[in-house]
Amino acid sequence: MINKLIRKIQETNAPVVVGLDPMLDYVPRQIQQKAFDEYGETLRGAAEAIWQFNKEIVDRIYDLVPAVKPQIAMYEQFGVEGMEAYKKTVDYCHQRDLVVIGDVKRGDIGSTSAAYAAGHLGKVRVGGAVCSGFDEDFATVNPYLGSDGVKPFIEVCKEEKKGLFILVKTSNPSSGEFQDQLVSGKPLYELVGEKVARWGEEHMGDTYSYVGAVVGATYPEQGKALRKVMPNTLILVPGYGAQGGRGKDLVHFFREDGLGAIVNSSRGIIAAYKQEAYARYGEERFAEASRAAVEDMIADIRGALETR
């Protein structure tokens, strides 16, 4: 799956992920209304609204980008019905041949991590049958519990040829509170980065490891340092756009070959129609606004990589 992701990045010439993180506020009124007419102002109504919203956006952008990253929290807030919308979204993106990165940030100890890994990336045995739960291609993982929290994910990834992105340095303002603390003279995120590189050696694709890292666009200097610490690691970079990151800040997350990073934008794409720059599309043509925002983001990143 890492080889497929790299190939798709090359084919689209777009190291870009669209974050499918639908807040109900982003969903245009006509879609909300239709869903509520059918299912009421209920969890099911909300779930239907975000699913229809996602579907229209995916239909408009699937040919431009290699991957999408649904943020499961935005579905989980609507309970079981929200989880159904998440699963439908994963399956639909697969139909459109998109690589699906489940932004689930799970992480626990041994057998519990194994259960998360089975549910999101692997299979479970039920009597004599073998079933899949959510079946994403990649999942994000929180490393705070250490190797024996991460290894069960890697085991499942090996069996399934799937991958991970481990949180190393997150994009939020207070990420430094623990992640930047100096341990023997270097920040904790570097120690985590070194571990990611080592875990990654256990499960290599053709040029990149199946074990990737998350490093926020809002921390370009840290990205530069971590690029060196993790030479064969694909870096997933959140925080572009709405959180403040720009193409020129991101060049050091990439390797010299122009690969090595994949940049996520969520709100900046899926709620583009709410921005002044794309207001001309209006609420009715929200998915076209998303397509235009993806095109602009790709151009920004390509431009930055070409002129570095």
Added chain:
Amino acid sequence: MINKLIRKIQETNAPVVVGLDPMLDYVPRQIQQKAFDEYGETLRGAAEAIWQFNKEIVDRIYDLVPAVKPQIAMYEQFGVEGMEAYKKTVDYCHQRDLVVIGDVKRGDIGSTSAAYAAGHLGKVRVGGAVCSGFDEDFATVNPYLGSDGVKPFIEVCKEEKKGLFILVKTSNPSSGEFQDQLVSGKPLYELVGEKVARWGEEHMGDTYSYVGAVVGATYPEQGKALRKVMPNTLILVPGYGAQGGRGKDLVHFFREDGLGAIVNSSRGIIAAYKQEAYARYGEERFAEASRAAVEDMIADIRGALETR
């Protein structure tokens, strides 16, 4: 809810949580068979089996303990259908007046943490209506992303009078890999513990904070140190029994008043019938074996507290 939890601990005289972490292997054959006959060897069949298993155990133990802690990973591995079984379990435990600690170990940045908090502890607005997702009483939270990942949970807890248990020092063997790293001469888990104490001051119950901590039973020395760092924090202690912790190791997690900690056992209770000590109950009377194991655990902890 923290006041209710403390009151229930006093009423039952049992600082004990039963971890409802059903692996399909734990579920006796007669329950599996009935579920598979009805729903097939499918995710739905598995979900039905773990739900029926939970229900029988809860019916047998609800009067002995103040709280249960379902581990969501064990449900999530069965996809959407598993999440339905999780929700049914939460609701059923509420009917039995048990405090429900959702062991979800979520944690993300700002608006995403807010969505998790809304989904597990709070409410979401859908049009003019207000709905609840999973509706647990407490949730476990991963602190790696720092204050702005944790604060949205605390905000929701304030509104709903609900609580958190933040991972400080986890029970697994490699928890030290990052958590024990020295930061300015003290281990990271202590730094996290200090933060938990400070976050806790923002949302106090009568005697304990709504913001609790997770410290593994397998690390009694660290528990002793953290008890001092977090004087008003209720400590959730996993790792009793199957992971190796025993009552005598745990006395220092408690305050002098015999309160201040609540000890979890999962496999040791719900799969008790598989242990030699409870084999006499057999597969048919698995829930009675669980009750006996709870009684033994309570006696062990009470005894240790009385003789310290």
